[in-house]
């Protein structure tokens with residue numbers, strides 16, 4: 001007898017996104033998603049996809065198994081759509097305190113940097129986060145991850161960055177490491193000690209502290225199995241860490257074995273494309289102010305662009321050049337940028353905003369929130385599409401075509417969220 005964890009049959013549309021193991025979709029391919037009409041999929045007991053195709057093809061695969069077959073869960077998706085679990089390419093989910101009053105200040109006309117200069121912004125969240133215990137931060141994080149999961153996210157990149165000194169940065173990375181082992185959502189941790197210049201320090205002094213103290217201490221904690229940051233990040237911005245300091249920090253992180261994924265060109269042009277080339281960045285986020293020369297440089301550096309529509313919306317920034325990035329063949333990923341400034345955990349809403357505010361098509365947005373976001377977090381081999389060998393992370397949509405996931409913006413018709421073949425969220429209970 002062969003037993004499998006899950007079979008889904010008769011899906012009106014099964015949206016694979018990729019059908020040829022692409023590690024990213026760029027240029028015209030970003031506007032193309034693989035869809036199987038009347039689709040089916042089988043997930044084995046290790047949580048991996050072992051068969052996908054039309055229902056007929058998967059039925060034949062089942063019939064060809066040498067032993068009689070059983071399924072712990074055999075789901076009939078008639079009239080429904082099945083998609084890959086969503087991937088959030090950029091989040092800041094570990095923090096305490098509240099900045100709801102700053103939203104009112106911004107509505108009244110204050111800019112992001114003005115709020116920061118008045119003692120709010122990142123500095124305020126740093127003060128609260130330092131004062132919180134690991135247990136408090138874990139509890140807050142778990143609630144946020146639960147909400148993300150309900151919105152369909154099954155993999156998220158997740159940053160530290162509200163410590164800005166060794167002890168609190170390690171505390172945040174520990175909280176992320178624990179959640180990555182305990183929560184259903186898969187996390188890829190990023191060390192962001194260079195998120196802001198700590199009170200009482202210059203950027204140059206903070207750069208020295210990161211390179212000489214924070215990174216070596218994080219490496220020690222990593223060797224002890226307490227933390228596992230795979231990426232290093234810096235907020236490269238005028239008045240924060242500028243080009244040279246950013247480069248110094250990123251290079252030190254790379255030397256310590258971390259891949260590079262930095263915040264660039266959000267409020268001012270910072271030559272982020274040139275920096276991507278220089279440090280061989282894996283990904284760069286925001287990019288609202290990026291010009292053509294820097295787009296070409298990003299393409300030449302094979303760097304993922306991670307665009308964050310919620311932030312441009314809240315801060316009323318100009319749109320990053322999504323169309324030009326795609327036209328130049330840069331793989332565009334999307335992130336919710338969940339943080340106390342942009343309080344959005346939802347990738348369906350993020351995709352909707354990418355379409356309406358950045359001029360992306362729904363297919364480009366879905367690719368941005370699946371395979372390209374997985375690629376930006378170095379998880380394209382395991383996440384971001386429904387293909388044999390990948391994790392059985394799936395969404396079941398109670399809708400006749402997949403585009404309803406984006407079209408229905410704030411309340412998309414996600415009926416089930418499936419992680420590694422297990423049903424982890426079901427929205428179909430009667431009220």
Ligand SMILES: N=CN[C@@H](CCC(=O)O)C(=O)O
Nearest residue numbers: 121122235311337339340341
């Ligand atoms: N721009 C820098 N960092 C975050 C905001 C963090 C905060 O305001 O707490 C971002 O990506 O939007």
Ligand SMILES: [Zn+2]
Nearest residue numbers: 090092263337
């Ligand atoms: Zn960010």
